[in-house]
Amino acid sequence: MKPVLQEIVSHLKRRKVDYADARFVDAEDETIAARNGVLEANSRSRSRGIGVRVLWKGSWGFAATDNLADLGVADRALAVAQATHRASATPARLADVQPVKASWKTPCQVDPFKVPLSKKIALLAAVSEGLHKGKRIVSGNASYTAYRTKKIFASTEGALIEQEITECGAGAVAVAAGNGTVQSRSYPNSHRGDFVTGGWEHIEAMRMQDHVERVRDEAEQLLDAPDLPEGTYDLILWGPQLALQVHESCGHPIEADRVLGTEQSLAGGSFLQPDKLGKFKYGSGYVTISLDGTIPGGLGSYGYDDEGVPTARGPVIDGGVFVGYLTSRETAARLKLKPNGAMRADSWSRIPLIRMMNISLEPGNWEADELLADSDGAILLDINKSWSIDDRRLNFQFGCEAAWQLKGGRRAKLFRNPIYSGMTPQFWGSCDAVCSKAHWRVWGVPNCGKGVPGQTARVGHGAAPSRFRGIKMGASK
């Protein structure tokens, strides 16, 4: 496909566009899902096409085609840019980057697409069947998805980049009903589980089958647990829920397109306006958050974004102070910053948008046992059930599957239907403990939505258990 892409960008260069890029994507995925031992989804799909982006007199146009011989897509993209120019406002300008000729491939030990189907089905059927064995379990569910995305990127500036990204993940959930309620318990995370860039070795390492009994029992125990009484508690967020907290209250508000108001029509804006950069107190001194698209295995790890910019590492929150945005070439130019390789599209048919890579809360110094022992009366929350945050990313409310009140360093009492809420800077300002590197890991979030038409990104968040003081909590009832 390289000659086709190069012909497209050469043609557009001859048409004297400001800039153009052409992106070929060949995306494959496989999904298997089982419920109560019965296979409910068992599918493979493949989609190939070309997306062309043109900047003409400061106005953008985009056209996409699934016809790989359709060189007319170039002129259609230019025509769209010319139409944009009839009613555009501020002309777009791109921050300079060094055009790259490169290739990048996800390290992958065991190709998930080459693992025998029967092996994958057997695992998921057994896990879902095992989860279903509890007397009050309504359904046991297990699913797995793998993605392979081959991309070639060419630009009028001379960039030519080839990438192959392999991602996969799995999860299981038991749903219990009785005692006037329905409760669920998931492993290793809810909303389809945990995902990585990498291969089947990740699924093996999860050892889902070893967690069946505990997950099933906890789902049933939640049926008899009391609702979490409303009040103000010290809160300990365990890994996956803290990852989502980082995602919603830090990852999204640092997206420079939201900051500059260009995503208002769906996602909204951001409270982290440019006048806050370098001085706004976002959290306590224990809070350091970074962006890093290079973490091995992180779901937000890749070589180059869909503008041909290398993925980056850098600070976002440094000791509680807001210091960094996720940027595109266009927003970087407007904010006088460097682009950090955050522009990604979810298919050949969509434009790249600013998306998170791995946005992570850096580890602190606490051992998990010490943190629990130091937190008598605190509530520990584990695994997300619901999420909501306002359009500037300030007022949030999260629900979790289970809550435990701590006593003597142990999970002493179980509560159901826990929710907690707060305002972003106050919440992060209440953080007084973050566990160490030994307890830190990257969680994959495979379902980040943004844009019109809607796009779904796969991103990662590193987190270790952390404590927040004086948080408003209660029960969803």
Added chain:
Amino acid sequence: MKTAAGKRAGTRAGGPAGHVGHGRDQVLAALREALKASGGDVELVYIGQDCGTTRFAASGIHQNMSEHGMSVSARVAAGKKLGVASTNSLAKADLAAVIKQAREIAGAARPLPEFSGFPGPQDYGPAPHPDLAVVEQTPEQRADALKPLFATAAKSKTELHGALIARTSRIAVANTEGLSAWHEGTVADAQFIAMDPGGGGSGYAAGAEPRWAAMDLPTLAETAIRKCVQSRKPKDLDPGTYEVILEPAAVAEIFSWLPWIAFTGRSVEDGQSFLKDKFGQMVATDAVTIYDDGLDSEGIPLPIDFEGRPKKSVYFVDRGVAREVAHDVVSAAKAKARPTGHAPFPGMGLTAMPLNLFVAPGMSSVEEMIAQTTRGVLVTRFHYLNGLLNPPVALFTGMTRDGAFWVEDGKVRYPIKNMRFTQSIARALHGAELVGRDRVITPNTWSPFGSACVPGMKFREWTFSSKTDF
């Protein structure tokens, strides 16, 4: 440069940025040819979409996209074992390869006991023809439609953000039992947010129609601008329980969740639905009727499901009484109910997909709802709703956005800062006092198919759990 556009077999002529989608005859011929050579027990589902999306921010177009895409999913049965594979090519060799791959997947699968085979030929109800003005919509036309609206906004010192979308969606289903179905539908969709530059007020108005000529863009933009001006200098309101008037956009955001958490056979089977054990009982006031109807031309029709079965109207709540839920073939077999024509997309698991949600209109205008409110909140729309807090009571949370107002003694008094609500919809429905007479269509953001067509509603009690500073 040589161009292949227009030379591709079966593509239609279009402007430089016009559409190049497949036509009915080309698609069905390709599917039938592939089925003939397939060896039997095969179903093919074609989904195609041409979509022109013009997004604007601060009264200028900043994203402008012309997208043409399609997929064909092959579902193969080996007895009661199923396999699915998909491609985005109609080429003979690619269809043969994807059928072969699906057959291999089925061979490794486990039996699905409730699977009873693919349906034979079906009779379908009438559906409107696609609107050529949408099909042939160009980005130039959208730009020219928006430019005067940006000028209107400037007169009120506001800026417009939003999107203008022209979408043509196609579905074809064919199988080796002789079923052959096709539907092509169009939707014009506009969303306007008017905002004060640098913060302050914000207002929203949106609408969608199957026909471009039915869209009234100036009125939508002017409504958003008026709301923005009215929402300047909002005041605090303490969290608490108040009467609430939800405009159609706010109702759509909540009610679009209900099919997934409450109105399918699977949600009843799992105990997640607030209708479970309540069929035949009042679950709302008699002002409330909620239904799914793929043939209702008041919405965006979709007369067939993803197995090619004709869609039947399903009344989830009929004048306050819980009646029935949507079923695909498998959930219908388990529940000993009738399949309702709501089979999911191949490979997306097994749960019915109600995609055409309606709330029956009532007799009231929003102004009449305001006149009948003693102490309440008027909500233009919500942001980032979530209905997974406690599905058996349909507990939702979300934020107000782009215009919330305090109403007292029958009049709108002043704008208020945005509030978070946390509210059981199952409980709120028992206090649904008034239903609006004018309905608005809201298309699904995340799929080429699906829409909600709902009016505004007034509820006796609605709990706002926290507030913001803006």
